[in-house]
Amino acid sequence: MDTGRDRGGDARRERWVDEAAGPLVRPYALTRGRTRARGGALDLVTILRATGARLPDGARLASEQRRLLALCARPCTVADLASDVALPLGVVQVLIGDLLDQGLVEVARRAPTDRLDPAILRKIRDELRAL
C-alpha cells in the first residue's frame, strides 16, 4: 500500500488559513484530508505498542508518525498518544490507523465495548477507595 506521503507539494506551498480552523489545517494535511480512520475510529483507551517491525523499503513516515511510533515503544493508550503529540484526537486516530495497517504498531489490549464485568467494576472501585 501507499505509505509515502507527498507532503512537499501543494499542502506545503499553499497557506491553509481559516480564522476558525487555522491551526488544524496542517494536521489534516498530514492525514491527506482524511478525518476518519478506516474501519472505525480507535477507542481512546485502546492500548497500542510498537511491533518492532521494520518500515517497508521505500516507505516514509511523517515526523508525527515517527513520534507516535517512538512513544509506542511502551504500551500506550490512544488518548495518551494524542495528548503527548499535541494533535487533535481525530488526526491521531488516522495516523495510528496507518501505522497499524503498516504493521508497525499493534493493539496490545482492546478497549472494552460492552458493559463491564462486575469483577472489574469492583476492582476499580476498591482501588479508588484505597487511594
Place this chain on the structure above:
Amino acid sequence: MTNSARSDGAAPAAYKILVAGGFGVGKTTLVGSVSEIRPLSTEEDLSEAGAAVDDLRAIEAKRRTTVAMDFGRITLGGGVVLYLFGTPGQERFWFMWEQLARGAVGAVVLVDTRRLTASFASIDYFEQRSAPFVIAVNQFEDAASYTEDEIRVALDLDPHVPVVLCDARRPDSARTVLVALIDHALRVGESV
C-alpha cells in the same frame, strides 16, 4: 513466535468514566481534583467528513474548530488505569460522546442547582442510551440548598438514578462521586 510472549512491560487495563454537564457546572474542576490532568483536543465536525477527502480545499472549507476536552488519568493499583473524559453536554457535542460512551464504566452528570437546565441535554443523552450515570450536584456557596428529592423531581429522574452532593474542588468528594457511579453500575448490571 507470538507477541503474547513478549516480556516488555505488560499493558495495563484502561477504563473510561465520562464527566458531563453544561458549561460552568464544574467538569474541569472535578477532573482536575481527582486525576492527573492532561491536555487533549478534538475537532468539532469530525463526524461529517467521508473516509477520504482528496481535495484539501474541501477540508479548508469545512471550518473546523478545536474543542478542548477534559482529560484526566488516575493510575490505580493492580495494573488498572482509569481515564476521565469531560466534554460539554450540548447536543452538538454528542458525536464525541458516542465514542467515549462505548465500553465506559458510566458517566457523572454534574449539575449546578442555579442552572439546572444546563445539564438537561447530558441527562437525556445517557438516559436514551441506558448508560449508567449518577447526578453529582456541585455545591456552589451562593446556591440555595435543595433536598435530593427536590432535585430529583426538577430533573425528572428515574428513581434508581443516584443523586450525590459534591464539592468538585475536593478530591475526596470527587472520588466519592466516582465510587457512587461504580456502585450504581454494579447494581444496574445485576438487574439486567
